[in-house]
Amino acid sequence: MNRREKKVEQYDVVIIGGGAAGLTAGIYCGRARLKTLLIEKSLVGGLATYTNEIENYPGFPDGATGTDLMNLFQKQAKRFGVTFKLTDVKGVHLEGETKVVETFRTDYHAKVVIVASGGKPRLTGAKGEDAYLYDKGISFCATCDAAANTGKTVLVVGSGDAAIEEGMFLTKFADKVIVSVMHDTGVMDCNEIAKNQALSNPKMEFLWNTMVEEFRGGERLNSVALRNVKTGEITDVTVDSCFLFIGYLPNTEIFKGQLDMNRAGYLLVNERMETNLPGVFGAGDVCDKFLKQVATAVGDGAIAGYSAERYIAESEIVERQILCDGKPKAVYIWNAVQPECRALLPVFEQLEQECADCLDVVRVDVYKSKGIARRLDVCEAPCTVIVKDGKVEQRISGCGITKECILEAIR
Ligand SMILES: Cc1cc2nc3c(=O)[nH]c(=O)nc-3n(C[C@H](O)[C@H](O)[C@H](O)COP(=O)(O)OP(=O)(O)OC[C@H]3O[C@@H](n4cnc5c(N)ncnc54)[C@H](O)[C@@H]3O)c2cc1C
Numbered sequence: 001m002n003r004r005e006k007k008v009e010q011y012d013v014v015i016i017g018g019g020a021a022g023l024t025a026g027i028y029c030g031r032a033r034l035k036t037l038l039i040e041k042s043l044v045g046g047l048a049t050y051t052n053e054i055e056n057y058p059g060f061p062d063g064a065t066g067t068d069l070m071n072l073f074q075k076q077a078k079r080f081g082v083t084f085k086l087t088d089v090k091g092v093h094l095e096g097e098t099k100v101v102e103t104f105r106t107d108y109h110a111k112v113v114i115v116a117s118g119g120k121p122r123l124t125g126a127k128g129e130d131a132y133l134y135d136k137g138i139s140f141c142a143t144c145d146a147a148a149n150t151g152k153t154v155l156v157v158g159s160g161d162a163a164i165e166e167g168m169f170l171t172k173f174a175d176k177v178i179v180s181v182m183h184d185t186g187v188m189d190c191n192e193i194a195k196n197q198a199l200s201n202p203k204m205e206f207l208w209n210t211m212v213e214e215f216r217g218g219e220r221l222n223s224v225a226l227r228n229v230k231t232g233e234i235t236d237v238t239v240d241s242c243f244l245f246i247g248y249l250p251n252t253e254i255f256k257g258q259l260d261m262n263r264a265g266y267l268l269v270n271e272r273m274e275t276n277l278p279g280v281f282g283a284g285d286v287c288d289k290f291l292k293q294v295a296t297a298v299g300d301g302a303i304a305g306y307s308a309e310r311y312i313a314e315s316e317i318v319e320r321q322i323l324c325d326g327k328p329k330a331v332y333i334w335n336a337v338q339p340e341c342r343a344l345l346p347v348f349e350q351l352e353q354e355c356a357d358c359l360d361v362v363r364v365d366v367y368k369s370k371g372i373a374r375r376l377d378v379c380e381a382p383c384t385v386i387v388k389d390g391k392v393e394q395r396i397s398g399c400g401i402t403k404e405c406i407l408e409a410i411r
Pocket residue numbers: 016017018019020021022039040041042043044045046047048049050051053054055056057087088089090116117118119134139140141143144145251254283284285286292293294295297
């Protein structure tokens with residue numbers, strides 16, 4: 001299809017990714033009455049739908065299947081009017097006030113984009129792997145699947161911090177945890193403390209210089225063939241489950257060059273889930289974060305949804321009341337809990353009463369919302385910003401502001 005023939009649709013917010021983070025952001029945006037679109041390329045519910053039992057999500061004391069839990073999230077998002085489209089986001093243009101999210105048939109224009117595209121565990125690429133992923137024996141999450149391996153024998157692949165720490169966690173449930181390490185005896189990628197603890201753990205056994213050659217079994221995995229990288233010898237190890245901890249790949253390809261990321265490709269966000277670009281937020285596993293779980297994805301999604309609503313509300317104030325044509329503006333950036341800021345309020349009341357014909361007064365309380373001050377490049381209150389012809393002319397910081405100096409500034 002010719003690019004010119006593409007349809008264009010407008011939204012307040014477009015959310016990329018329909019996992020726990022995206023769905024939660026949708027609930028918050030929809031409930032804030034923002035026109036919200038959620039785009040998901042495969043399964044609404046995301047990674048959580050790959051697990052049979054989620055036992056650690058609060059509020060479900062008897063556990064819930066990932067699919068059931070995510071269906072509830074989706075139902076709630078739909079209740080608040082979120083629109084769903086099942087398609088792949090192919091590209092994005094995130095700089096500027098109007099963000100563009102491209103799919104095959106349609107370009108979506110939005111004031112805010114929330115990136116909740118998650119990630120995927122890295123696979124070994126060995127023979128048979130696809131047949132045993134997730135509930136067939138190959139797992140990627142010890143926190144999630146350890147209890148199901150109580151009294152069993154499991155294989156852990158990898159020797160980084162995640163592999164060894166998750167492996168040690170598994171020894172609390174499994175009878176035996178065999179670890180396949182591709183390096184020479186005693187050489188591991190994890191930190192020294194974890195390494196020493198693991199080497200002295202009686203339930204852990206290490207197979208050095210090995211890599212997965214093949215995953216074998218019937219309906220379910222029952223053995224893993226390991227190849228010795230030095231001798232080429234193949235050893236068939238009988239196991240109940242195999243845990244792969246050889247890395248995780250964030251779904252951030254389409255954002256490269258636009259959004260800041262760490263070396264592994266995870267989005268860098270602050271505590272408000274803001275990325276480096278105004279109006280673009282990240283949430284969930286796609287972000288550089290300490291714990292990747294449904295509960296933390298939900299927290300991120302809530303913050304991103306709330307931040308989106310604040311961003312749009314603040315943009316409207318900036319556009320309609322501050323950086324707009326008309327009379328010059330005296331924008332008083334103040335903090336309601338600071339006495340020195342409150343002491344200056346009469347100056348602005350007097351200006352409003354006596355000079356309404358030549359200027360508009362706008363008060364911005366940073367105690368309630370810091371976003372507008374940030375957009376006007378003001379870091380500290382009190383500060384008076386003088387705006388003429390829709391442009392910031394002057395910033396006057398401190399408590400020494402008077403009616404006369406504001407009138408002088410607008411002349
Ligand atoms: C096997 C397994 C078991 C787990 N068990 C548990 C558990 O018991 N408890 C727990 O708390 N956590 C568990 N987790 C972790 C949990 O599933 C994740 O932390 C959580 O799902 C992350 O949610 P998210 O929304 O950030 O990302 P995801 O769930 O990964 O969702 C991202 C979504 O974005 C979509 N997407 C990506 N790119 C695009 C694009 N270009 N266009 C459109 N859509 C796109 C993807 O298709 C995906 O659906 C488990 C993970 C796995 C793999």
